[in-house]
Amino acid sequence: MSDESLVTTNEPLPCQNCDSILEEGFEFCPHCGQKTNDALTIGVLFYNTISNYFSFDARFLKSFAPLMFRPGYLAEKFIQGKRLLYLHPAQMYLFVSVIFFFIVSFSTRDLVQEANKINEKVAKSEFVSEQKDSLNQATDSIKIEKIMKPLKDNQQIIGLEDSDLKMADSLIKLETANPKNMNTSWDFDKRKVDSLVASGADNEVIYKEMGMSEDPSFLERRLYTRMLSLAKGQGAGSIVQAFFDSIPISMFFLLPFFALILKVFYYNKGKYVHHLVFSFYFFSFLFTVFSVLFGLNNFFEIESWINWLIAISTYFYFLIALIRFYRQHWFLTWVKSGIITFVFILFVIPTAIGLLAAFSFFTS
Template identity: 55%
Template sequence: MKAKQNTCQNCDQPYDDGFRFCPHCGQKTNDELTLGVLFYNTISNYFSFDARFFKSFIPLMTKPGYLAKEFIKGKRLLYLHPAQMYLFVAVIFFFIFNIYVREGREVLDKNMQGVLDSRYERIQAMDSLKAKDSIEVNRYLDPIKNKELVYGLDEDDIKVVDSLSKIKIPKKDLNTSFSFNEKEMDSLIALGKTDEELYSYMGMSDDAGYFERKFYAQGLKFYKTMGLGQIYQTFIDSIPLAMFFLLPIFALLLKLFFYNKGRYAHHLVFSFYYFSFLFVVFSLVFGLNRLLPIPDWIDWLIAMSTFFYLLIAIIKFYGQNWFLSFIKSGLVSFLFLLFVLPLSVSILGVIAFFFY
């Protein structure tokens, strides 16, 4: 009796019923796509990059939604795994992107150094005045406090000495804007006040917890070093990690708007390929601008084209009409760009400030 024949979902070749793996291509015969299977394939295939990338690259760029649809259908060995594709192009993108980051940090560091030099000169002048007049302060301070007549100092000299004796650290309510007087702060630094005293002047409460104390410590560090470039670099270095959270959130938005169009893992596959497309496009834009500056209107046109790519990909992947797909893709993009992305940038900014 002839055995029952099945057809492999990946290579479309027949095989006998009961086989666990296809005898032609090696793919599992019962490989239902779940979230666990998706990430298992990611780990097992991570170090097996081969010619499948070149088979996948042209469809990725010219056939929106095609690779994701083929992967869901079962063709998981013919093309590069979506997560592997994403990781590969992300490395290339951030390599190119970091070239621009380095140049941007150099500009920030140069500007901040000018501010820092000016402040340093002011503090040095105050420190020099304090050293020069230290003996005079000790000699004349008590008579000034007692309102006695002082010989050898004119009215302006008395004001200078008196001002040195009256510098205090005022108590303030918690103020996270650092809206203190810079000249007063520089005077305190010139007088050698401790960090704790400076925190108090900046507004830190006496019973400050870890996060409040850390906030003021970083604020003082920033004031002394003007480390905007360091914060900027820390922010940029956090972006690749943030993308591993943003992409699943994008997939979750797709799941909400296409809740009856498959498991969450299906939407995650679509997101991997779409973000891979985005990284390729912006890598090309940054690379071309590096070699030959492109007019801004062309850059914006290319950026806008990524939305139409998303629209076409959604139409083909989810099989809905163009009008409904346009509404849903517009809402997904709106929510992601106007809510998820700004919130993520804010969180990254806080992390960069606290840990630069």
Template identity: 55%
Template sequence: MKTNQDTCQNCEQPYDKGFQFCPYCGQKINDELTLGVLFYNTISNYFSFDARFLKSFVPLMFKPGYLAKKFLEGKRLLYLHPAQMYLFISVVFFFVSSFTIDKWQKDIEEINKKIANAPVEVNEKKQSKVKLDSIKKADLLENLKENRSKLGLNTDELKKADSIIQSETNNTSFTWDFDKAKVDSLIGAGANDDIIYKEMGMSDNANYFERGIYKGFLNIAKGSGAGNMFRRAFDAVPITMFILLPLFALLLKLFYFRRGRYAYHLVFTFYLFSFLFTLFTILMVFDLLILPIPGWISTLIILSTFFYFYMALLKFYERHWFTTLIKSGVITFIFSILVLITTVGLVFFGIFNG
């Protein structure tokens, strides 16, 4: 080796002295380890990401199809990469939604416990009917009894309140398709699950699918299955989204097969799903931290996503407005069917693993 050459500590290639960076791998020469050097790449990458995300946020939310179009035009460093944006926003979305799901799970578990513990009426078909409104009435009466002194109610007034509440005839009912009282007694006696399944109506030669359904019903009958099933179904959503996202891009490819390769449609899909996740994340944060959003406002916001999708197609594919309107409706309908099938699959996933 020539005396006026050094060797790179990273790639071990020789280079002429005087270089500040290795001409082969790009590592800085004589880069002594300091705190600045240690965190330089992390900090620079973070601020680069942060700047591009902020620059991409407004177009993403208010200019449908703009980012996807600019990315295909070659502006790939000015804005956040579509896949990077989707991954980042999806992580934030599932993190925030976990708090909402926790709340929903607790509500579902509370309802499940009330249904499981409510008194039942068994008919001649061995079906057990639970009057859900009777549960609410019992809770209301219990609150009146506990606070009778604060409310200034005497015994006669409490009886009148009881009769008024009980006289309501508008009852919503829930029916178990088996003798719930007998199943409860078997559960209390510690009977084997297979015996309980048979009492619930499971066939002798039940397959895995049927056993899974009865397993889920038994957990619900015990008062703990619905919440866990809901949680497991939600936990499978991230995997499902990775399946639905490329399928959505495939739909776009089928409807716009002359408008570029599959990757072009995938870019559009990444940005579209990023918009949806961002919007729903903002709604959940607002609902959790500020004030609950009225149902009609949530409905209007969800409906606005269809308008966003239409405008994004119009901007990105540059086709006639009426043709785009028809295609957007058909694509939305087909994808809704796929989402419905996936949702049903998630429910059964929750049952089988509950």
């Protein structure tokens, strides 16, 4: 064996990811962080997928217990600069919210089906009520005829003129008129619309019968499109589905608004981004709690008082988190937490729900 075969070379190797030159013995590239010997296996493939898209790594496991049992701790440590030890607040929120809406989707399917059933029943009951109204009108005519017959037979004896009989007939009809005959459930003649639908008329013709203008705007056309689907007994489910599909998007607006409210009440306690960090972790906690709650209710019948107790407990978590993070007296924090909760639940959330409902109605 020659001496040359015993000589080992210490030539630097390039990083497979960024091509930076690595010194011997480096396990990770100091420039991009990739392992120097990152052989592709099934395990590596799926770990990287989960880690990159869901951040399900050691940091999540380290962050989970503090998130659930140490209110305000993660936000406090992140502000202090410990940003690699625990999971990033936005990543935590994204991962937990995906799990939450996945679990809620099982309940959503049931609500969509129930909405479709109710919509169909309402549409059919309206048709049935119209049939009953027609029958009542025929019955009333028979009754009126029975009342008028003696008057007509004895017209000469009583001394009634023809004009008197007509007036009596009109008064009796007015008295016996059934207010239920008026079609008050819809803003259009549903009987005519049903006839047009049954005959296969073009939607434009039906829209005109429903009252759509000659040159409708986009919103007006969407309104009549949705009204027609509801009249057919088919549109409620899609509205409910669109509503729930829009919730994740709305949360990206509600969360920054929640942080803005915190900024107003704690204007001298750091920048807006500090309040945003707190909001990310707090909403992650809320989604985690309600994910567990929804998941358990899908498999077990939990008493309603237990559900309410758990929901109310999130307020006390919020109170403790505020005390830890903002370092103010507990009484002042208690007052502020009550006002913040009141404003957010009674004003912000209902407004968001109203906008979501309108958005779902016009876009579904």
